[in-house]
Amino acid sequence: MSTAHLLSLTDQQVALISRALADHRRYQILLQISASTEAVPCAELLKAHPVSAATVSHHTKELERAGLITTLREGKYASFMMQRDVLRAYAQQLTQFC
Secondary structure, eight states, rough: GGGGOOOOHHHHHHHHHHHHHHHHHHHHHHHHHTTOOEEEEEEHHHHHSSOOEEEEEEHHHHHHTTTEEEEEEETEEEEEEEEHHHHHHHHHHHHHOO
């Protein structure tokens, strides 16, 4: 894969992603979303994680704020898509330390 197409993240974006991924529950939610090529409905996240809807909402908002997912809304329903290009850019920037 060519690195010419990777996004360039700011230090603030890298910090937001690091903070988002540091939480075990958010990491697990991101894994679930990333396992699908389709948008993952919030109801599927609620089935897989034994926490309240408000807690899932908080975690997905943090993942969205970090740029790792996008929220798709249809009325009162939400689904989530992984932003793989952002995660690739983050991983690429971390490899600069090696």
